[in-house]
Structure formats: C-alpha cells, structure tokens
Amino acid sequence: MPKVIPAPDELSKPFWDGVNKKRLLLQNCAACDAYQYPPRETCATCGSVESLGWKEVRGRGHISSYIVIEDGRLDRRMPDQPYNLAVVTLDEDPGINFYSNLPGTPVHQVPVGAAVEVFFEEVGPGQLIHEWRVTR
Amino acid sequence: MTAQSQYRWRRDKEGLGVWEHRGKVAVAGYGHSPVDRRWDETSMDQTLGAYSILACQKAMADAGVTPDQIDGVICCPTTIAGASGGAASNWAPRPFFDPPYDSEWGLTRVNAQWLIKQMNLRNVKYAPASAPTIGEMVGMASQAVGDGLCTTCLVIYPTGNLTGRYRRGGENAEDYAKGERQWTVPWGNHGGNDFINIFPHNEYCLKYGGAHDDLAPFVINQHRNGLMTPWGFNATHDVPQLTLEDYVTSRYILNPLRLWDCDRPVNASAAYLFTTADRAREMQQPPVYVLNHSQHNFKQRSTQPMLDEIETWTDFAARQMYEGSGLSAGDVDIFNPYDGYSTMTQFYLEAFQWHGVKRGDAFAFYADDIRVEGPHPFSSGGGNLGNGRTRTSMYTDSIEQLRGTAGRRQVKVRAETALCAFTTPSSGGWLMLGKYPS
Structure with a gap:
C-alpha cells in the first residue's frame, strides 16, 4: 500500500x-x-x-534516532510493517528534524549518525513527499 | 453559573512564588467505578455516564457530603478510546436509547452538564464547559476552590473504551493526512505519546548508557503495585503478575517499545472531591491538603521533540512545582508520576530528582529496590501500567498514602507529602499534596 x-x-x-x-x-x-x-x-x-x-535548503542531514514500526495504526501502512521510521536532523540547522522511512535501508539496519540526503517520492497523483537516503 | 472563559486559573510560569492557597484547599473524598476493559454497548448500568455517577456518589460518600452541597463540577468530555479516531470522536451513527441516553452524552462521553442534570445537583455555580484532562482539572479545581468560585467541587475523569483495535479507525483509516498530521503521518507516525517519547528514550539510552529493556523492573513493579490496588483493572480481572520473561519476550509495537510498555485502555470513571481546608476538617476523612498545582504547555521545536527538549521541559515543571509548593526534592515522600508509556517516566523522575535520582540515573534506580515495602517506593500507585488507563491511580494512591489507608501498598517510609500527575513532558500538570497544611 x-x-x-x-x-x-x-x-x-x-x-x-x-x-x-x-x-x-x-x-x-x-x-x-x-x-x-x-x-x-x-x-x-x-x-x-x-x-x-x-x-x-540543501537537503543534507544526519540520522539521529530511529524506531521500527511493527504494530502501527495506519490502514495504508499495514502491509509495510515492519518498517523503519527515522528522525533526520538538517545539517543547516540541527534543530530542524524530519521523519523518514529511509527507503533502501533494510529494516532494523539503520546507521544512526550516518549522513543522508533528501530525495522526493511520489505518494499520490502529482504529490511528492520529501524522503531521505543514506549517502555513506 | 460563573462564566469560565476568562478565568485565569493556571500556574504555568516560574516566579509566581508559593501558591497563595497553599494548605487552604483539600481533597476530602474520592471514588472509583469498576474498571472494565470496554463498554459492551448494551449494558446501561455500565455506560461511562453510569460509571461517572457511581464514582461521584462514592466520592461524596467518602467525604460525607450530600448532592445539595456540591457547587462545582469539572468533568473532562474527551477521553474515548477504541476503534474511533481520537479522544473526542463519537461512537458511531446509530439510533440512541431512551433518556438519559438519547445522545452521545452519558454513553461514551460525559460532561458536567449531563452529570448535573442526572444527579440533580441543584446548587452548582461552577461548571466549566470545556475541561482539560485530569492533570489540569485538579489544578483548576484547587484554584477555583481557593479563589472562592465554589466550595465543594467534584472533579470527574471518565476514560472510555469501545470495541475494536485502539484508534485503528477514524483519521487513521484515511488516505490523506490533514492539518498537523501532514508532517507525520505520511512516514507512519500517526501521533501519540508512544511516538513522542520513544525517540527521546532511544537518545537517552545512547547518551547515558543502558538498553530499552532496562525499563523492565519498573514495568514489573507497576504491575505488582497494581495487583495491590483493589479497584484497578489488574486486581479485579485476575491479571497474573508480569514477569521479566513476559516483558522481554513481549511483542514490539514501535520497536523498541513493547506491548507491556503501553497502558491498557479501559472503560472506567473516577471522581475526587475538592473543598476548602476548613470544610474538609469537618468532613468524614482526614483532609489531604493541596500544597500547590502547576501546569505547563510547551511547543516543540520541530517535527519530533528530542531528548534535550524533553529534559528542558521537565526541568521547568520541577522547578515551578517546587517553587509553588515551597518544597524541595528531599521533602517529597510519595512520587506518582505518569506512566501511560513507560518510556516517559524516567524523564520526570530525574527532573524532580526524587530520592536523589539525577539525569541518567533512572535505570540504575529501577534496578534497585523500588517496591512499596522498600526504601524507594517509586510510583506506589502502580500507575496506568498496573491499573489500566484510568490516569487516576496516581492521585488516588497519593491520597491513600497520606491518609494511611493504602493497605498492602502503604509505604514504610514517611508519607506526609505526595507529588502526582497525569502529564506528558510537553503538557499537563502536577499536584502536590500534604498530610498537613504547611
């Protein structure tokens, strides 16, 4: 879903x-x-x-923490469970943070502290969201 | 009836000094309904309204007051759980029943007006239309009594639970995320204190050392205290004592948050009777004096609150409570902070430095002797984790400990002051109680 x-x-x-x-x-x-x-x-x-x-902003950041959603409440995400949910801080202002599912990062294998960069993912017709992927 | 919209009852700033009504307001009674897992949607004597009336009757009987003496009613109307989408959601479109159950009120939600009518409380002059949660309501009542807006005030906190998986419906079943949810839901965060606190908790483990399952002794002890609480869900439903093996093998909800880190939604109601200290002394029970109430409401910096914010907020809450009560950490005998998710409780324990626990010390403290019989009877009421999600055991246990009527939970250490709360790190309130007015 x-x-x-x-x-x-x-x-x-x-x-x-x-x-x-x-x-x-x-x-x-x-x-x-x-x-x-x-x-x-x-x-x-x-x-x-x-x-x-x-x-x-440049869209560079670092992973500060993560969890794995195993029993969430959102109908549309049930088939995705378990999946990563990370908090990414923005390099230009570490007080700013974003959520990310870290597409491409296997579940439970999130490298806390790693650098990430933004990319954009289509979630509906004509609607993108900002996502993040590990760069190193 | 007094208009409440402009009434400034909150104590939510530092620098306010010792509370002007310290020791002049008291809790004189309390009452609990049975604590059911859910309302069965057919039994009219087990509705949230029926249970709230029952809780009020017990609180009045405990204090020895009659309905005619009640001149204040504060009731929280938004506490529903179940498959509906949120705390203020309705049950479902359907034909209602005969009066007084001919609307949502009384069935799955309760407000002051419904209670006043059903209980024929003819002399109520203070009944705010929109009451906050119990964490703030007790402060609201304390201030209202102290200010003379009412003299004998019932505070009622119903917590409903209906059929279905917890909040799997409503907006959580929608395809679109609106309002504040547009910043969280697309990535899977449907909102709630489970999400709010699990990330700072992870940071906590990294910063201070320790692992998630270091919470086990605390959670297990909450269940132990709950089994010694006669009215609680666990004690009345033969729930077996949680073991370490149960805990560490339980399934994850938001890994590392486990099932047993989360409270159990229930259908129940509780009531407390606040009055002036002078009146309380004429009533049936030894007064439990209010030494201070305080509230806080912080706005997070960005999408997810982080550990440094949580520590700043809880430090603030501790400072303002100690300032307003005129007490310090070493003066607090009973400490019943909130535990709706076990991951948040360490933040309060360390902020208030109860029994000398400082930042980073909580897990070691949990591993020590925190039983009610021991030297550090932490959270002696068993909280939500031990009694179900009533959000009231913190208050009831504190009252009982100060009265000396906590039965098997009665602590062996001094019990002359008690600090209790339903609060999250970002919002809510604290209440300081005393066996003596000063």
Whole structure:
C-alpha cells in the first residue's frame, strides 16, 4: 500500500509546491534568520509574522534516532510493517528534524549518525513527499 | 453559573512564588467505578455516564457530603478510546436509547452538564464547559476552590473504551493526512505519546548508557503495585503478575517499545472531591491538603521533540512545582508520576530528582529496590501500567498514602507529602499534596 498522502493547506502550500518541484523549502525568518519546520503562522523564535518567508535548503542531514514500526495504526501502512521510521536532523540547522522511512535501508539496519540526503517520492497523483537516503 | 472563559486559573510560569492557597484547599473524598476493559454497548448500568455517577456518589460518600452541597463540577468530555479516531470522536451513527441516553452524552462521553442534570445537583455555580484532562482539572479545581468560585467541587475523569483495535479507525483509516498530521503521518507516525517519547528514550539510552529493556523492573513493579490496588483493572480481572520473561519476550509495537510498555485502555470513571481546608476538617476523612498545582504547555521545536527538549521541559515543571509548593526534592515522600508509556517516566523522575535520582540515573534506580515495602517506593500507585488507563491511580494512591489507608501498598517510609500527575513532558500538570497544611 502507498503512503498516506499529505493534504496541503493555505499555510503549507508553498512547502508542498516546492516539494512537488523537488525542492526543499523551509520557512525562514528574515528578522532572526531562524529556519522553521513544520511551517507556522509566526516565527517561533522571535514572534515575527511579516518576516517569515521561504528559503531553499540543501537537503543534507544526519540520522539521529530511529524506531521500527511493527504494530502501527495506519490502514495504508499495514502491509509495510515492519518498517523503519527515522528522525533526520538538517545539517543547516540541527534543530530542524524530519521523519523518514529511509527507503533502501533494510529494516532494523539503520546507521544512526550516518549522513543522508533528501530525495522526493511520489505518494499520490502529482504529490511528492520529501524522503531521505543514506549517502555513506 | 460563573462564566469560565476568562478565568485565569493556571500556574504555568516560574516566579509566581508559593501558591497563595497553599494548605487552604483539600481533597476530602474520592471514588472509583469498576474498571472494565470496554463498554459492551448494551449494558446501561455500565455506560461511562453510569460509571461517572457511581464514582461521584462514592466520592461524596467518602467525604460525607450530600448532592445539595456540591457547587462545582469539572468533568473532562474527551477521553474515548477504541476503534474511533481520537479522544473526542463519537461512537458511531446509530439510533440512541431512551433518556438519559438519547445522545452521545452519558454513553461514551460525559460532561458536567449531563452529570448535573442526572444527579440533580441543584446548587452548582461552577461548571466549566470545556475541561482539560485530569492533570489540569485538579489544578483548576484547587484554584477555583481557593479563589472562592465554589466550595465543594467534584472533579470527574471518565476514560472510555469501545470495541475494536485502539484508534485503528477514524483519521487513521484515511488516505490523506490533514492539518498537523501532514508532517507525520505520511512516514507512519500517526501521533501519540508512544511516538513522542520513544525517540527521546532511544537518545537517552545512547547518551547515558543502558538498553530499552532496562525499563523492565519498573514495568514489573507497576504491575505488582497494581495487583495491590483493589479497584484497578489488574486486581479485579485476575491479571497474573508480569514477569521479566513476559516483558522481554513481549511483542514490539514501535520497536523498541513493547506491548507491556503501553497502558491498557479501559472503560472506567473516577471522581475526587475538592473543598476548602476548613470544610474538609469537618468532613468524614482526614483532609489531604493541596500544597500547590502547576501546569505547563510547551511547543516543540520541530517535527519530533528530542531528548534535550524533553529534559528542558521537565526541568521547568520541577522547578515551578517546587517553587509553588515551597518544597524541595528531599521533602517529597510519595512520587506518582505518569506512566501511560513507560518510556516517559524516567524523564520526570530525574527532573524532580526524587530520592536523589539525577539525569541518567533512572535505570540504575529501577534496578534497585523500588517496591512499596522498600526504601524507594517509586510510583506506589502502580500507575496506568498496573491499573489500566484510568490516569487516576496516581492521585488516588497519593491520597491513600497520606491518609494511611493504602493497605498492602502503604509505604514504610514517611508519607506526609505526595507529588502526582497525569502529564506528558510537553503538557499537563502536577499536584502536590500534604498530610498537613504547611
């Protein structure tokens, strides 16, 4: 079964539009230069609203932790169990993290600390998501 | 009835000083319904509403008060489990029953208005329409009584459970992930404290040394304490004592999170009666005084909270509770933190430094003697893991320990103060209780 498909809303549309163009755009605050993900209405660092924009990041990161989902609750993912769920921190701001199933990495064999790079995976007609793969 | 929308009852900041009502509010009664695994969807005397009424009646009887004396009711309306999608979801479209079960209220969800009507509580003047969870409700009641909004307040926490695998339906059966779920669900994280805490727990094991199964002594002891809790699910359903072999061979849910790291959803209700200390002294039981209540609500930095955030949040919760109660770690005799997933409890234990446990020490502490008979009777109530997912044993055990009525669970060490909570690292509240008002 395929992954669950994200449903963009007004706030998240610029992010998903970027993903659908295979670009990783994060909210960035011009006032304090903080990245923010997931997107918010205001800057969580300085509270600014009008200074929030979008900035492309390189899409490099590291695996900080992982689990293996063996008995999850999502209908669409039942056939995939067991599967990896890793947390990836962004090199440009390790305070930013993303989930990843680490496609290509065998279940239970996740190299914690390894470098990863973003790629984009189609989960529905015209809808990509950002995924990550180990680079070394 | 008092409008509550603007009432600022929370104590969620540092620097507030000792609580202004410290020792002037007390818990005078409590009551539990039977704890069933699920509602069978036919027995009208076992609905969540019927169980909530029963819990209230027991709490009032325990304190020795009559319905006419009740002038405050705080009830959480959103605690359902089962195959539905979330805590506030309804059972299912269907014909309802005769009154009072002619809507969802009373069947699978309970609110203050339904209870007031069914119990004919004619003198209620304080009944907030939207109550938070029990972790905050006890603080809400304490502050309301202290501020004089009411004098005799029932706090009711129903926890429902219906047929079907836990939250396998609803939004978890949908093809699309909306709202906040768009950032987690596509990768398999359907949300919940299992996910929130398992990653920091993994980091914890790496940072401080240790392995996941070092939680086993804690989980096993929770079951042991639960079997000594007469009203709990385990004790009333002949659940055998969990063994180390049971634990280490149990199946994984979110590997390394095991089945026995997770509480068991149940259908039950509990009620507590809060009143002024002066009134409590005239009631049936020895008062258990409220020495402070505190709340916290943190926003995570990104998608997944990590260990450094969890430690920062729980350190904050400890500081503000100790500040408001005027106590320090060495003053706390009974410590009943939350254990809905066993992976979160060490964060609280170390933040509050109960019995000198500091960051990274929890697994060694668990491996020591934490039995109620021993020198470190940690989580003497058995928590959710030992009693089912009522989220109330932490409070009831604390009251009983201070009263000296905990029976086989009664600790051998001093029992004059008790710290208890239903909370997650990011949100919830703490309650400090005392055998004496100061």
